Amino acid sequence: xxxxxxxxxxxxxxxxxxxxxxxxxxxxxxxxxxxxxxxxxxxxxxxxxxxxxxxxxxxxxxxxxxxxxxxxxxxxxxxxxxxxxxxxxxxxxxxxxxxxxxxxxxxxxxxxxxxxxxxxxxxxxxxxxxxxxxxxxxxxxxxxxxxxxxxxxxxxxxxxxxxxxxxxxxxxxxxxxxxxxxxxxxxxxxxxxxxxxxxxxxxxxxxxxxxxxxxxxxxxxxxxxxxxxxxxxxxxxxxxxxxxxxxxxxxxxxxxxxxxxxxxxxxxxxxxxxxxxxxxxxxxxxxxxxxxxxxxxxxxxxxxxxxxxxxxxxxxxxxxxxxxxxxxxxxxxxxxxxxxxxxxxxxxxxxxxxxxxxxxxxxxxxxxxxxxxxxxxxxxxxxxxxxxxxxxxxxxxxxxxxxxxxxxxxxxxxxxxxxxxxxxxxxxxxxxxxxxxxxxxxxxxxxxxxxxxxxxxxxxxxxxxxxxxxxxxxxxxxxxxxxxxxxxxxxxxxxxxxxxxxxxxxxxxxxxxxxxxxxxxxxxxxxxxxxxxxxxxxxxxxxxxxxxxxxxxxxxxxxxxxxxxxxxxxxx
Numbered sequence: 001x002x003x004x005x006x007x008x009x010x011x012x013x014x015x016x017x018x019x020x021x022x023x024x025x026x027x028x029x030x031x032x033x034x035x036x037x038x039x040x041x042x043x044x045x046x047x048x049x050x051x052x053x054x055x056x057x058x059x060x061x062x063x064x065x066x067x068x069x070x071x072x073x074x075x076x077x078x079x080x081x082x083x084x085x086x087x088x089x090x091x092x093x094x095x096x097x098x099x100x101x102x103x104x105x106x107x108x109x110x111x112x113x114x115x116x117x118x119x120x121x122x123x124x125x126x127x128x129x130x131x132x133x134x135x136x137x138x139x140x141x142x143x144x145x146x147x148x149x150x151x152x153x154x155x156x157x158x159x160x161x162x163x164x165x166x167x168x169x170x171x172x173x174x175x176x177x178x179x180x181x182x183x184x185x186x187x188x189x190x191x192x193x194x195x196x197x198x199x200x201x202x203x204x205x206x207x208x209x210x211x212x213x214x215x216x217x218x219x220x221x222x223x224x225x226x227x228x229x230x231x232x233x234x235x236x237x238x239x240x241x242x243x244x245x246x247x248x249x250x251x252x253x254x255x256x257x258x259x260x261x262x263x264x265x266x267x268x269x270x271x272x273x274x275x276x277x278x279x280x281x282x283x284x285x286x287x288x289x290x291x292x293x294x295x296x297x298x299x300x301x302x303x304x305x306x307x308x309x310x311x312x313x314x315x316x317x318x319x320x321x322x323x324x325x326x327x328x329x330x331x332x333x334x335x336x337x338x339x340x341x342x343x344x345x346x347x348x349x350x351x352x353x354x355x356x357x358x359x360x361x362x363x364x365x366x367x368x369x370x371x372x373x374x375x376x377x378x379x380x381x382x383x384x385x386x387x388x389x390x391x392x393x394x395x396x397x398x399x400x401x402x403x404x405x406x407x408x409x410x411x412x413x414x415x416x417x418x419x420x421x422x423x424x425x426x427x428x429x430x431x432x433x434x435x436x437x438x439x440x441x442x443x444x445x446x447x448x449x450x451x452x453x454x455x456x457x458x459x460x461x462x463x464x465x466x467x468x469x470x471x472x473x474x475x476x477x478x479x480x481x482x483x484x485x486x487x488x489x490x491x492x493x494x495x496x497x498x499x500x501x502x503x504x505x506x507x508x509x510x511x512x513x514x515x516x517x518x519x520x521x522x523x524x525x526x527x528x529x530x531x532x533x534x535x536x537x538x539x540x541x542x543x544x545x546x547x548x549x550x551x552x553x554x555x556x557x558x559x560x561x562x563x564x565x566x567x568x569x570x571x572x
Contacts, residue, residue, distance in 0.1 A: 009227070009228070009231055010199060010203075010227040010228075010230055010231050011224050011227040011228060011231075014199055014227065015057055016054070016057050016061065017061065017064075017080075017082050017087075017091060018061060018079065018080060018082065019032065019033055019061055019065075019078065019079075022054055022057070022058065022061075023054075023187065023191055023192075023195050023223060024053070024054075024185065024187040024188070024191045024223070025053070025054050025058065025184055025185070028058065028182050028184065029058075031182070032058070032062060032065075032078075033078035034078075036065050036066075036076050036077065036078040037078050039075065039076075041066070041076065041160065042160070042179075042180045043152075043155050043159070043160060043161065044152050044155070044160070044161040044162075044163070044178055044179040044180065045059075045062070045160075045161070045162045045163065045179055045180050045181075045182065046137075046163045046164075046165070046168070046171070046175075046176060046179035046180070046181045046182070047059060047162065047163070047164045047165075047182050047184060048164070048165050048166070048167075048168040048171075048181065048182075048183060048184065049166070049183055049184025049185060049186070050166060050184070050186045050220075050221055050222060051166055051222050051224070051225075052219075052221075052222025052223055052224030052225050053184045053185065053186055053187060053221065053222055053223065054184055054223070055135075055164040055165075055184050056100075056133070056135055056164055058182075058184075059133045059162040059164060060090055060091065060098075060133070061080065062131075062162060063090050063095075063098045063129075063131040063133065063160075063162070064080035064082070064086065064087045064090050064091070065077055065078060065079075065080045066127075066128060066129040066131060066160060067086040067087075067090070067095075067097070067098070067127040067128050067129055067131070068080040068081055068084055068086055068087055069084045069085075069086055069128075070082075070083050070084035070087065075128075076128070076129075086126075086127055095127065096125050096126070097124040097125055097126060097127035097129070097130045097131065098127070098130075098131045098133065099115070099116075099130075099131070099132050099133065100133045100135065101115055101116070101132065101133065101134050101135070102135050102136060103134050103135060103136045103137045103138070103139045103140050104135075104136045104139040109141065109143040109144045109146075109147050111144075112140065112144040112147055112148055113147055116132055116148065116151065117147060117148070117151055120132075120151055120155060120156065120159055121156060123158065124158055128158075129158055129159070129160050130158055130159050130160075131159075131160050131161075131162065132159070132160070132161050132162070133162045133164070134161070134162070134163045134164065135164045136164070136165060136166070137163040137164065137165045137171060137175075138165045138166070138167045138168070138170035138171050142172075145171075145172050145174075145175060148175070149172075149174055149175065149178075152175060152178050152179070153178050161179070163175075163179060168181075185221075186220070186221025186222065187219075187221050187222070187223055188221070189213060189216040189217050189219075190216070192215075192216035192219050192221075192223055192226045193209070193212040193213050193215070193216040195223065195226075196212045196215060196216065196226060196227070196230055197209065197212050199227070199230070200212075200230070200241075204239070205234060205239050205240075205241065206239060206240045206241065207230075207233075207241045208241060208242045208243055210242075210243040211233070211241050211242055211243045211245070211246040214243060214246045214247065214250070214252070215229045215230055215233065215246060217296075218250055229250075232249065233245070233246055233249060236249045237249070251285070251286060251289060252289065252293060253280075253285055253289060253290045253293045253294075255313065257276055257279055257280070257285075257290075258290075258293055258294055258297050259297075259313050259315070260272060260275070260276050261273065261276045261290075261294050261356075262294065262297055262298060262301065262319070263315075263319065264276060264360075265298075265331055265356065265359070265360060266319055266322060266323045266327075266328075266331075267322075268360045268361075270357065270360070273353070273356060273357065273360070274353070277349065277352070277353045280349060281349055286348070287342055287348035287349045287351070287352040288339065288342055288343065288348060288352075290352065291335060291338060291339045291342060291352055292339060294335065295332060295335040295336065295339065297312060297313075298328060298331055298332045298335065299332055300312035301316055301319070301320065301328055302325060302328040302329055302332060304316055304317075304320060305320040305323075305324075305325040305328055306325055326366075327363065330363050331359065331363060334359045334362075334363065335359070338352070338355040338356070338359065341355060342355065364457075373440055373441070373443075373444055433499065435463045435466070435469070435499070436463075438495055438498050438499045438503075439461055439469075439495075441498050442456065442491070442494055442495060442498060443456055443457075445494060445498070446494070451483065452487055452490070452491075454480075455480050455483060455484050455487065458473065458477050458480055459471045459472060459473055459477075459480065459484070460472050460473075460474070462508070466501075467501060467502060467503050467504065468503070468504050468506070469495065469503060469504070469505045469506070470505075470506055470507070470508050471484055471491075471505060471506070471507050471508065472507075472508040473508075481507060484507060485507060488505050488506065488507070491505040492504050492505045
């Protein structure tokens with residue numbers, strides 16, 4: 001006994017049967033309808049675009065319109081009836097005069113010659129047109145394309161070719177130039193979610209709008225994928241589908257966890273980020289899915305910071321007030337690279353956590369940093385949500401000993417600025433600023449000196465006393481000590497000028513004070529010449545003049561490098 005209650009998937013049950021039923025491809029539907037109305041029917045069409053967006057469905061509707069007999073008239077119609085034998089058989093892929101061929105399964109030239117070339121000259125058995133629908137046509141071999149070329153160029157009057165492909169660039173230009181081409185665009189999330197809600201209304205299924213949006217976002221612009229996910233959601237949830245159930249079904253990361261991770265990235269909060277990964281491990285979330293969801297949320301936050309779109313989550317407005325759009329854009333780019341790395345890792349969760357810690361440590365919000373410094377210079381109060389210390393200094397402070405806290409509310413007489421001798425008067429500023437403010441101003445002042453700025457950004461400063469500062473370098477960055485020693489005088493002068501008092505900058509563990517500019521250094525004894533070989537007198541020659549002449553034409557940046565390392569020869 002035949003089963004009359006056989007299940008039909010939603011993708012097949014609600015497959016569009018007319019041009020008006022098509023979703024998201026209105027321009028293509030209108031063009032084809034007008035061509036049918038005017039009798040301007042092409043002999044070959046090429047439909048290309050991503051999967052699941054309606055290429056094969058449109059090809060079947062066009063075949064119906066060419067052969068429909070259920071209307072008043074003897075020719076094609078732009079409104080196929082869907083009830084005549086031709087329309088019913090084409091919808092079921094059972095029409096003898098409408099041949100649907102899968103080019104992926106018929107790549108050989110013998111199959112093409114047997115299925116198309118040898119039968120194309122034969123008259124149709126019943127229908128008005130003989131229609132050949134070649135799906136995934138880019139899979140044909142080069143010899144098959146060559147055999148098909150002449151037939152597509154000059155087919156019989158009763159033959160129409162409809163080629164469909166997801167990769168147009170793989171179709172030879174000689175084939176493309178002989179077809180009318182139509183690009184099928186991916187559907188937007190709003191178009192897919194609206195259609196899903198309409199279908200669920202017809203099926204008496206309670207689908208929450210938030211759940212429909214989640215399914216639409218995960219459909220990737222393909223209506224067929226969206227309907228397949230909806231089928232899966234009905235099997236999982238029954239007649240009531242909510243946001244939480246769909247997230248569990250798809251294995252998506254919870255919104256709260258993504259918000260915590262986004263906040264940790266923006267604030268460079270290592271502890272909070274580690275807590276996020278502990279939750280991921282405890283709940284068994286997939287690291288790749290988590291990173292993709294995090295990238296999408298950061299992308300939404302980036303657009304929101306530019307004034308585009310709605311607030312992606314509660315508190316996003318205050319978060320975008322703390323960091324710049326440029327910072328969010330660089331975070332998103334770094335996450336893209338991290339996703340590719342984690343794909344091939346044997347421990348994805350650990351690789352993802354280490355990668356995010358590296359991203360937090362390497363990206364500096366320069367725009368936000370300058371904005372906060374300008375607010376300090378102008379005396380403008382910072383917003384309560386804006387951290388008073390730039391994120392760049394936070395990350396450095398975690399690598400090296402933290403600076404000693406400075407008193408802010410009560411004046412400390414023990415730390416008062418000592419009076420200078422009368423022989424060396426120091427200018428007094430109208431407004432006394434703290435050592436931390438002086439240090440921040442120095443960072444801005446040396447931005448145009450990349451080598452000094454690099455030294456400052458890779459060091460931490462300790463205010464040993466009010467007028468004595470100490471530069472420290474974390475393990476692994478000891479090589480900065482040599483150029484830093486040569487710049488101590490310049491740093492001390494800049495700090496003194498900005499603060500209005502004499503400040504000496506020295507290196508940690510180094511008792512050598514910054515040299516005074518007027519003090520004459522004792523002449524060094526000439527080093528004993530080393531004779532390499534009497535047979536090679538040029539090895540004992542002095543090339544100082546030649547080196548100086550060669551270095552004179554070097555750019556200013558290169559001269560600054562040579563000056564930091566006490567001279568050197570510029571090699572061509």
